[in-house]
């Protein structure tokens with residue numbers, strides 16, 4: 043059965059039917075981690091877990107783009123959509139997140155990490171980079187206090203992320219979500235004990251076939267990052283949801299020339315192992 047390790051049914055895109063979307067997942071027997079990107083969505087992710095007996099989990103954290111007040115433009119890599127997303131400029135309130143993180147249905151701290159991709163001309167880049175790094179290090183401390191893994195976001199900053207993880211080790215390791223680097227870079231994270239999270243981006247062509255071939259199935263977890271990144275061959279522009287993670291698994295099965303069942307089985311085992319479920 044499938045395990046979507048990174049979804050956002052806790053986001054406004056599902057404000058009218060989030061619980062129904064999750065119920066369909068629950069009834070199909072799959073597992074889902076809803077990931078927070080700021081305090082409000084982290085809290086909502088935790089609230090959703092308590093509406094279900096099993097299989098629906100949460101991650102809590104501040105996405106690096108939310109540390110800056112203003113907005114950023116979210117481009118779908120397939121250039122389907124371009125969305126202006128407002129950001130609150132939230133700063134880490136350690137105690138508030140510690141309380142949330144202690145919940146037994148919280149399986150990871152995230153999403154947290156580095157995002158150097160969304161800076162604009164007006165940004166004080168050095169200031170924002172430092173703020174992202176310092177916040178990440180604080181969240182790593184928190185993860186070690188509650189003994190949970192991390193769910194890491196990284197865009198255009200893999201070298202810095204690697205350095206931080208080497209100097210500030212996370213005891214329970216974690217997932218490099220939405221990985222879009224080379225297989226050589228992936229292997230550096232794997233050597234540190236991390237799993238590589240793959241999503242709909244790998245279905246948009248052949249750019250990531252080499253990565254899929256080079257990394258062993260035992261190091262891969264799958265995700266949707268819904269509502270974004272709807273995998274092909276699903277129609278362009280439709281809202282993504284956790285059930286569509288099957289298409290990500292299918293792409294991996296095709297490239298690795300193994301069965302869909304094997305990909306589902308192994309990636310679910312990997313997810314449970316890294317998230318300590």
Ligand SMILES: [Zn+2]
Pocket residue numbers: 048050077153267
């Ligand atoms: Zn995400």
